[in-house]
Amino acid sequence: MNGFTFSPALGWVAGGLLAGLLAIMAVAEIVLFIRRRRAFASDETVWACVRRTLMLLLAAVMMLTPSQVTTTTSRAVNATDVIVAVDVTGSMAVADAHYGSDDTVTRIDAARQAVHDLTQTYANASFAAIRFGASGTLDVPLTPDSAAIDNWADTLAVESTGVSAGSSLDTPIDQLLLTAKAIREAHPDDAIVLYLISDGEQTSTKTRRTFSSLRRYLDDGFTVGVGSAEGGRIPVITDGANAGNTDSNDSWITDPDTGQPGISKMDAGNLEDIADEISGSYVALDATHTVSDAVSSKVSNDWRVTTTAKERTRVAAVVWPLAIALALLLAFEIGAWITTSRRLL
Incomplete structure (x- = not known):
């Protein structure tokens, strides 16, 4: 039977702490955006806030190393x-x-x-x-x-x-x-x-x-x-x-x-x-x-x-889809930063 699980490459202690820290940072990003928006103290856009929050959340999930569990007799x-x-x-x-x-x-x-x-x-x-x-x-x-x-x-x-x-x-x-x-x-x-x-x-x-x-x-x-x-x-x-x-x-x-x-x-x-x-x-x-x-x-x-009669469980990390999504968001972030920098010049 196939299924998904989390198997942190750094272990549950280190991986869990890093994932928790990144999740807290994601919440802090949203809270700061709302406060600055109300005080008109920042020009950060909604898309920028969403993008940065998603990057932090993706990194948090990657720290937990999502994996696919499969059984095999080979x-x-x-x-x-x-x-x-x-x-x-x-x-x-x-x-x-x-x-x-x-x-x-x-x-x-x-x-x-x-x-x-x-x-x-x-x-x-x-x-x-x-x-x-x-x-x-x-x-x-x-x-x-x-x-x-x-x-x-x-x-x-x-x-x-x-x-x-x-x-x-x-x-x-x-x-x-x-x-x-x-x-x-x-x-x-x-x-x-x-x-x-x-x-x-x-x-x-x-x-x-x-x-x-x-x-x-x-x-x-x-x-x-x-x-x-x-x-x-x-x-x-x-x-x-x-x-x-x-x-x-x-x-x-x-x-x-x-x-x-x-x-x-x-x-x-x-x-x-x-x-x-x-x-x-x-x-x-x-x-x-x-x-x-x-x-x-x-x-x-x-x-x-x-091939053996005894089934064995194998856990394979499935991080690459999250890595691709994170890379795209980082590319958008870098592009937005370059555009903003040119405007300030």
């Missing part, structure tokens, strides 16, 4: 597509991670913060979101709506340890291939960047498949490591509703070989290998490094227009 986006894949296996609940500070957080919390930073870093890009644990799932298809990705990150939860059959880093490969291929076919000129966020732990006895098949679709890629080399105990997650939830006895996953709580350690080597396979880079998140240190140099400089 949006210009940068031709960069960011695929975010986040590990949600049970080891991501280990509280041994840091993200740009000395505060210790769970690995999944660090992953959430990383996703939020990515949507800020690539503010005008499109995103696709994948989570992987026992399987790989495309949760958010490619969209320019970064808020949807932020909401997705906020709801990320570690899967229940009861469904885990050992961490396998190659779980997301099939879904990543399908997603990257679909994006490349739909937008062949876009730059596609992958961020795979994980602790790099591989506990499955199966040999990990290579990620090299993704190279043909990616322009750049990063593996992002969360956790520490020292590692930490893995809590028992009963429902996956919250990464920090353990059962009422604060139980921990037990190492069957020792009978003691198992220790999960971030495996930087695996993540470095995957980064090499996709011709990308590895970055570790810690107290001094965040995902902002892993910004791709291959971001596209092109833009394209896309």
